[in-house]
Structures are given as structure tokens and as C-alpha cells.
Amino acid sequence: MxxxxxxxxxxxxxKSKYTNMFLRWFLYFVxxxxxxxxxxxLYVMVVTSLKTMEEIRQGTLLTWPSGLNFDSWLVAWGxxxxxxxxxxxKPYFWNSIKMVVPAVFFSTFIGAMAGYxxxxxxxxxxxxxxxxxxxxxxxxxxxxxxxxxxTLGVLxxxxxxxxxxxxxxVYGIPFTTLFFRNFYVSIPSxxxxxxxxxxxxxxxxxxxxxxxxxxxxIVVTIIWQFTQIWNDFLFGSTFSFGExxxxxxxxxxxxxxxxxxxxxxxDMASAIIAGIPTLIVYVLAGKYFIRGLTxxxxxx
Amino acid sequence: xxxxxxVELSKNFGSTEVLxxxxxxxxxxxxxxxxxxxxxxxxxxxxxxxxxxxxxxxxVHIDDYxxxxxxxxxxxxxxxxxxxxxxxxxxxxxxxxxxLKQAKVSKEKIEEQLEKVSKFLQVNALLERxxxxxxxxxxxxxxxxxxxxxxxxxxxxxxxxxxxxxxxRVEMRREIKKLHQQLKTTVVYVTHDQTEAMSLGTNxxxxxxxVIQQNDTPENIYNKPSNTFVADFIGSPSMNLLKGNLKESSxxxxxxxxxxxxxxxxxxxxxxxxxxxxxxxxxFGIRPEHIFFKKSNENDFEVNLRAxxxxxxxxxxxxxxxxxxxxxxxxxPSTVKIDLSKNTKLFFDLTQISLFDAxxxxxx
Numbered sequence: 001m002x003x004x005x006x007x008x009x010x011x012x013x014x015k016s017k018y019t020n021m022f023l024r025w026f027l028y029f030v031x032x033x034x035x036x037x038x039x040x041x042l043y044v045m046v047v048t049s050l051k052t053m054e055e056i057r058q059g060t061l062l063t064w065p066s067g068l069n070f071d072s073w074l075v076a077w078g079x080x081x082x083x084x085x086x087x088x089x090k091p092y093f094w095n096s097i098k099m100v101v102p103a104v105f106f107s108t109f110i111g112a113m114a115g116y117x118x119x120x121x122x123x124x125x126x127x128x129x130x131x132x133x134x135x136x137x138x139x140x141x142x143x144x145x146x147x148x149x150x151t152l153g154v155l156x157x158x159x160x161x162x163x164x165x166x167x168x169x170v171y172g173i174p175f176t177t178l179f180f181r182n183f184y185v186s187i188p189s190x191x192x193x194x195x196x197x198x199x200x201x202x203x204x205x206x207x208x209x210x211x212x213x214x215x216x217x218i219v220v221t222i223i224w225q226f227t228q229i230w231n232d233f234l235f236g237s238t239f240s241f242g243e244x245x246x247x248x249x250x251x252x253x254x255x256x257x258x259x260x261x262x263x264x265x266x267d268m269a270s271a272i273i274a275g276i277p278t279l280i281v282y283v284l285a286g287k288y289f290i291r292g293l294t295x296x297x298x299x300x
Numbered sequence: 301x302x303x304x305x306x307v308e309l310s311k312n313f314g315s316t317e318v319l320x321x322x323x324x325x326x327x328x329x330x331x332x333x334x335x336x337x338x339x340x341x342x343x344x345x346x347x348x349x350x351x352x353x354x355x356x357x358x359x360v361h362i363d364d365y366x367x368x369x370x371x372x373x374x375x376x377x378x379x380x381x382x383x384x385x386x387x388x389x390x391x392x393x394x395x396x397x398x399x400l401k402q403a404k405v406s407k408e409k410i411e412e413q414l415e416k417v418s419k420f421l422q423v424n425a426l427l428e429r430x431x432x433x434x435x436x437x438x439x440x441x442x443x444x445x446x447x448x449x450x451x452x453x454x455x456x457x458x459x460x461x462x463x464x465x466x467x468x469r470v471e472m473r474r475e476i477k478k479l480h481q482q483l484k485t486t487v488v489y490v491t492h493d494q495t496e497a498m499s500l501g502t503n504x505x506x507x508x509x510x511v512i513q514q515n516d517t518p519e520n521i522y523n524k525p526s527n528t529f530v531a532d533f534i535g536s537p538s539m540n541l542l543k544g545n546l547k548e549s550s551x552x553x554x555x556x557x558x559x560x561x562x563x564x565x566x567x568x569x570x571x572x573x574x575x576x577x578x579x580x581x582x583x584f585g586i587r588p589e590h591i592f593f594k595k596s597n598e599n600d601f602e603v604n605l606r607a608x609x610x611x612x613x614x615x616x617x618x619x620x621x622x623x624x625x626x627x628x629x630x631x632x633p634s635t636v637k638i639d640l641s642k643n644t645k646l647f648f649d650l651t652q653i654s655l656f657d658a659x660x661x662x663x664x
Contacts, residue, residue: 190385190458193352194446199373199402212389 049073049268056264072265076254076273087257089273091243092250096230096277098161099246103168104225110169111176111221112214116206118177119184120192130181136174141234144171152239159240167239168229175228176221183217184210219288227278247274301364303328303486304349304454309358311344311510318344319510322358326454326503331480331487333501335494337533341510342490346456349488351375362453373402378447379456382463384439386431386446392418393427396446403450413449421445437468444479457489461496473499494534498522506530525654528661531585537618537629540591541583543658548578555584555655560624564601568651572664582664585654588618591630592647593638600647607640621646 048056049072050065079088117123118130148167149158157163187210195205236246245253251274255267282289304326311319318341326332334342347353349360351372359368367375378399386395393414400410418424421441431439440460447455460476461469477500480487491497497504498518505515506529514526525531531539544557546566555564564584571577592600605628609620612634619638621628630646638644657664 188383188385190381190383191387193347193350194379194381194385195387195398196352197350197372197377197379198399198446200398204402209387209389 045268045272049265049272051265053261053263053265072263073269073273075263076266076270087250087254089247089250089254089270092245092247093273095161095244095250096247099164099168100226100229100277103165103172103229104222106165106169107172107176107225108218108221110173111178112180112211112218113206114173114177115180115182115184116210118181119187120189120205120210121202130177133174133177136171137178141171145234145238148235149239159242159244161240161244163239164235164244164246167235168225168232171235172225172228175224179217179221179224180214183214187213216288219285223281223285223289226281230278301328302326302361303330303363304332304488305361305364306345306349307359307361309345309348309360310356311341311348311353312356317510319348322510322512324505324512324515326486326488328486329484331489331500331502333497333504334488334490334507335497335501335504335533336492336507338492340507342492342507343458345507346379346458346488346490349454350377350379350456373399376453377456378450378452378454379458380440380443380447380460382459384431384443384463386439386442388431391428391430392423392434392442392445395431395442396427396449399446399450413451417445417448421448436464437472440464440472444476448483453486455485455487457487459491460489461491462493469496476500494536498534506533508533523652524663525585526663528583528585528656531654531656535587535589537588537631539585539587539654540628541585541656542623542626542628543581543583546577546580546582546655553577555582557584557624557626562603562624564603564648564650566650566653566655568599569653569655571655580664581658583656583658583661585656586628586648587652588629588631590649590652591628592649593632593636593644595647596649597651599650601650603646603648604643605646606643607638610638610640 044061047062047065050067050069051059051063052066052069052071055063055066075088077088077090077093079090114133118126152158152163152167155163155166157166191209192205195209200208231248232246233248233252236249237252240246240249251270254270302325304324306322306324309319309322310317322345324332334345336342344353348355351367351370355368359366361367362375362377386392387398390398396417397410397414400413405413414427415424418427421444423438423441423445426434426438426442431442434442443460457476461472464472473496480500489497489500498521501518503515504518504521506513506521508529514521514530516524516526521530521534525534525539528541531541542555542557544555544560547554547556547563553566553569555566556562595602603623605621605623607619608622608627611618611620615634616631617634617636619630619632621630621644632638655664656662
């Protein structure tokens, strides 16, 4: 009797072992396929950027380059050194930096403040304020182009980096506020009460008590805002042109304005350069991104 | 001079009334416990005393000065919170002196206070640690220390022990009691735990639905509950409340439940008003611990009841009896053997009973 039960257990055990093994290998197979699929464009970009035009014409997309040839990268970054019509990324890269740093800083800071007020200094109608802010997250970019252009014109900062800083700051506030509000909701209000009894005021509580524990959400916000603003093309191309354009607009101009032959190697190098800063931000702060998005209460 | 006086205080959040015409007074050095079920408004009352909530009506006086419009930091109070509310980014030292630094107290004085308090609470070895590196009990100590260094007139405690496990809770309870004995400061302490309230308080104010039901010494709260809510809330298991009528004939009062022939004589009872008692509908209240299995004194009332249920809890057992189809609980030592489904002879200690008007639910 017991033997019979045991042998049936044994059979089931074997069966589930084989099933699990099959599923595991199938999972790896699918993952590898997807990994190849996602890495393929990057591979083509990197490989093409390292080839000469000659090699590009003769080989296929996948052909390995003959050597490490960074000429097209230098051209993409610094140009060929002749006057008119020579578009290269360097000045626009700095335009983008000058735009992204203040815009990220201001939108993050204002979002943190707003989140702090909406959770720890509740006032009548604060729910409505938050609702309207949320509404801001859902307004499509295209809808505000005209009014924003007019506003920038009135303020006298159209076609300038400052104008773009303002646009991105304003457009970022709904998102940053949402992030910070949701984070501060999980921090016990008793902290604020204790600090009030200890005699700390509005700003002191913010800077001394809440901000020091906000690292995860600050990182999340910075990554989000940096990616959004750095990669933005629509605002950049609408509100700026020529010298004040950010890098994504310049990249577009560069690729479209080539006169005779399409220089695929330079185009690819330019595209990679334009994407590198966001990659760096992700690599440096990526682990905080997941942690910050999923983190609950920060316990004292 | 009253250390704390609350006059006709009302508070509402929107259309919900949280506190209704609260009047309270505390003398110097007393330990007042605000006790009640969750949502009764006790924490709101504490926040109002601290100045963290606004008042709709009425006033709060500290040392006879109306502080209703005074900032929390200027009220000369300190508060200990349920979640400890230690500043997570600061170490223990910074946590404890934060308030003094805000108040611009001199460095020497701060150091002196910090040393005195941290020694007293035995946290001097933890000063450089962050709150996240402390155990629950240590956090609690630091939170109390942060309140102590300010040398406040009134200590406010908001359920300070409810985040601790059962064993630690009993330990910290004794520590708070010791602390109060040594420092003799005035304390207002919010809790929903009756054992905490009974053991700590010199006075207990029992609250329900934003109204103070009874404000009295622990002894009076236990022995002479002013209404059925208090009677039911205090004691574990709570007081038996038997529904029935009073009967008065030739100056002798007795209690009879509906349709029964058991008549309990009520002779020594201290009625508030001794008229119109005949036929009055009342609750007859007796605590489980005042029902005995053998005669305890002369006036004990003897009755035969059927045992229905027995709950064994180690040092004692809680028995449920059937009293004319109403449940009566009694607490006995666990060594006593009582057979279920059989009639047992019980003795009600009539010196310990309470009577409540069945309509108003007030003590009569």
C-alpha cells in the first residue's frame, strides 16, 4: 500500500521536474530572442558609425568594420572645419546642457515644494489644486504650442535657451508634483508635528527633515525630467531655431540637410552622441529608479 | 492655578463634530489619561492642546493663560508620538537637541541638558546612531528624551506604546510610571488601552463620540462608572448588565429581571436620587470578578445558575452562566472545577454593583 503511494509520488515528482526544465529552457530562449531583437539597432548604429562610406557601400548592414575608425564621430561632434552649411553637434550639445540642467533643477525643486505643501500643509481646496495639476499631465504637448509661443513672445524670450527652460519647467511641474506628493504621503505627518513643536518653521521642516529623506524620489524625478527634456524635439523645434536650438533639433537638421550623399556613418555617430547623456544618467542612477518607484514608507 | 484648563471646547472637521463642549482641568503634577475607542476624538483633543489643530469654539489655558492662539513651540509643551516621529536623517543627539537649537538655547546649556537626560534614560551610548539603527524600545526612549530635554510644563503622549510588542509595552509602561513618579511633571496621555490607562493615570477621562463620559480617578471609574458606556468599556470581560425592573415596597428596593422569580435585594446601594424607583426599568451591573463560587461576605446574594461555557486562560477562567436567558460572565481561579450544563451555586457581591437607568443609560 505504502509502496504504491510512494511510487505515484515519485512519478509526479519526475513529471514536474521535466515540465519545469522545459519551461526554464523555453524562458531562456524567449529572453535571448528579445535581447537580440533589442540590441540589433544599437549594433547597426555602432558598427555603421565606425565604418567609412566606402565600407558602407560595399558591405551589408551587419558587416563588421575593418577597424576602429572614429572619424565620423569627430565630424559629428566638431564638424569638418569649413564655414557655411557645416552643421555639427558641439554647440547644440551645450545648448541642451544649458537648457536641461536648470529646467530639471527648477521643476524638481518646485515639484518637491508643491508635494510637501499638498501633503503636510493641507489647506481648503488642496484636492482641487492637485486634481488640476494632474490634469496638466494629460494635456498633449501639441495643444499648448500656440499659447506657449505667444507667452514666450510677450515675455521676450522666444528662440532662447531661457525660453525653453521656462517651457520645460512649467510642463514638468505636474509630473514632479505627482511624484513628490505620492512619496510624501507615505512619510508620517507626525514628523512634521514633532518638528512644529520643536519650533521649526515651514522651510526648516522641508529642508532639514523631509528633503534629507527624499533621495529616492529626487533621483526618480531627475531621471524622468532629464530624459523628457533632453529627448524633447517638439518644444525645441517650435520655440527655437538656428543657434539656440537644442541637440535633438540640431540632429534632425544635420541628418536632413546633407547636400549630396547621405553620410550614414556621421548620422549614426550623431544619433549616439545625442543619446549618450540619458544613458549615463540611467546607468548612474538606474538602481534608484526602481527603488524609488516601488519604495513605500521611509521608516524612522 | 490649573496647569491645564480646557473650557467649552468644540471642534469639527467639515460637518462632522469631533469634540463637543469639552471641559477638563489638570492640577500640577497630575497624570491625566484620555481613554476611548478609536475615533472618539481623544487624539484630536491632544493635538488641540499641543496647538497642532485649530479650535472651533472654546479655549485652552495653560497656567491660566489662554494659549488658544499661541504657536505650538511657545506653549511650553512637549509631545511623544505613536510612530516616535524621530527625524530619520538626524542621529539621536541631533534629534534630542533639535528643539533647543531652534529655541536658540546656549551651547553649554544644550550639552548640559543632553547629558542629564541621556544618562537618565540610558541612551547616552546611542547618541551617534541614526533612528533606523535603534530597536523599538530605544526609539521610544529617545522620543521621550527629546521631549524631556525641553523641560516642558506639560507632557503630551499620543499612544506612545501601541507600536511596541506586548512584553516591551508592559516594560515601557512601568518606565513611564517611574518617570512620572521621579519628575512629577504634568502629563496628558492618550490611549485606547484600559490597562495602560488604569495603571498610569491619576485621573482618567473616558471619551466617546467627542464627549467626555466620565472624568475621575481610576478607582471611581472602575467602581462607580457613570454610565453604561463606561461600565462596558472598563474591565475585561466587561461588566454584566442585566436588564430588568426595580421594585419598591415598604422602603425596600429589589431588582427583578423580566418574567423571572429571582429577586435581588438592593439595600446598601447608594442611589443618587431615591424616589420614583418602583417599576423603573434599569440595568443591573455586576463585574465578573464580583461573582464568587463561595460566600465572600454577609450581603452576598445566592443564586443557582446553569454554566454554559468555559474559557480557560491560564491563571483564571471565564465562565458564562445563564441568568433567566441573559448571559452572565464570571471570573474564577482556574483551579475551581465547575461542570457545564449543570446548575451551580453563585454569590453576587452586592456591595460592588452598579445600577443604570435603562433609558438614559446613566448611573442612578
